[in-house]
Amino acid sequence: MANSFSAQNFIALSDLRPNLARPSIIGMVIGKTDVKGFPDRKNIGSERYTFSFTIRDSPTYFINVTSWGKEDYIKSLSRSFRVGECVIIENPLVQTKEIEKEEKFNPTTPSSYKLLLSENHSVVRICSSYQVDMKLLSLLHLPIRDSRDYYSLGDIVANGQNLDGRIINVLAIVRSIGDPKYFTTSDRRKGQRCEVKLYDETEPSFAMLCWDNESILLAQSWIPRETVIFAADIRINFDKFRNCMTATVISKTIITANPDTPEANILSNFARENAEATALDDEIEAQLKESINLQTIVDVYTVEQLKALALKNEGKTYPFYGILYAYISTLNIDNETVKIARNRCSGCGYFVSEASNTCTSPFCNKDSSGHKSVFLSFDLMIDLTDHTGTLHSCSLTGTVAEETLGFTVHEFLALTEEQKTTIKWQFLLERSKIYLKFLLSPKARGGLRTYVLSCKLADPIEASRNLSGKSNKLENLESRY
């Protein structure tokens, strides 16, 4: 264990004092805010940047860390780690905290101090998780409050508007994680919003809103119908528009995913027992939602514009949507050597390995025998080409593929090779109108993962009108993201 980092080699957060010479500390990042810029009063016209995070090195102790500095330094420091990672900080400035001022916007900590990082004096190093001592890692699953000090969702609903504006703790299961939405405020600031649906034994669905990038990123790592969260210091509001109670993640909130507590274990078992029923509900809901979504997708792009966009937004993970009028240039559906359908697990929807034919996904809740039923689903990779280039390996799967080809997967597999070839040529190299979902992904070819939401032969009049359109959709998109 020569390379492992444990809290023993460092000064404990509980022992930090303002007059220590060059202290070194280690801790798990349990909370983090977005980077913000402020006008620099000493240097008119320029901006200073800041962000804060919270680190923990023991079950009882955690502390807030704030960093100020130039845009480049702050942004690159903030980018270098996420919630759930372990950091070593050398030579932070230990400051006594003014509780009222400090805790208005930052997590409430047991420490009477806070730490300041400066570009010139402090160093932050990120430890990879396999180097980190188990004792430190286990802190990620320990809520920062007493494990019994929470409201069930039913309690929140029962209290209703009495809880409007209150900051409380919530323990619940993640039901679904919505796609982040992006917008520009009336004062031209960019914003984002992501709605997470929670549930527990008392309430089937309860909205939790995230308005900052860090909590949205964190939410993307949760697994629907499996992850249990303990959200400490979350704000409860009455949503007049929807006439219901909602929770909002604020800068004080610290969320512990999959807490290792008896209460969370009970909830986790409940999630496991009900996974199938809620999955079915959500699938129906998702299908309804997808059909509404298609109508809201209006921006038309060329392949070139999409590639430029992927390059420009490298590193971001937000999905975006668009319409492409393009030709399918690869459609391998009549070649015996290419697999076009695979089994999916009915429990979690993941593709199942052919060898075992059982779900090996670590996210899947298996029943006691370890077996889940599987269903056959189209799994095609198509290339889309227009007059500006090609998008490779766009994913065309499930019911979207069935609607596109006009056959269910079982009907299609029963066709002769000749019939499959005929069907292929109904679509191959024909101009199509394709609704797409894009995920920027550094691992994918061209930095873009592309999912087909709908694909139909294009009406030539509509296609030519849209392709020759004078409005520059790329500029629209850039201003939005």
Add this chain to the structure above:
Amino acid sequence: REGPAKCPAKLQDGPSLRIVPAGIESMKRWRELAARCPLLFEVLAVLDSAVTPGAQGAKSFLLRDGRSAVPCVFYETDRELPRLIRGRVHRCVGTYDPDRKLFRCVSVRPATVSEQKTFQELVRTADAAMSRCSQLTGAV
């Protein structure tokens, strides 16, 4: 990569395939200018010959738009060429071989009325995009 690649340098994965709606003349022109760019052309033109069979399942014919014409070949590898009617407008997709001055078609079918009505607009759009792309590398 230096030379007449006609794609923006910032597209790191090299020039990818384009499918360009074109007239017969502009197909020849783009093939020459964008020599290293993989190109397929979509051409709408009148069938102006009989369809004649050749070796290895080849079917040859002539397409004409206005004063320009191009000899075409279609290989019946995985399927037969549909019945084509001389004097009608057909939609052909394929590659242009500048050495043999031959349009090798992989998809051939009669063009619909609305395709014929809108095709010139699509050609103009593609022309503009291809010109912009060529200008980026200073090759035009």
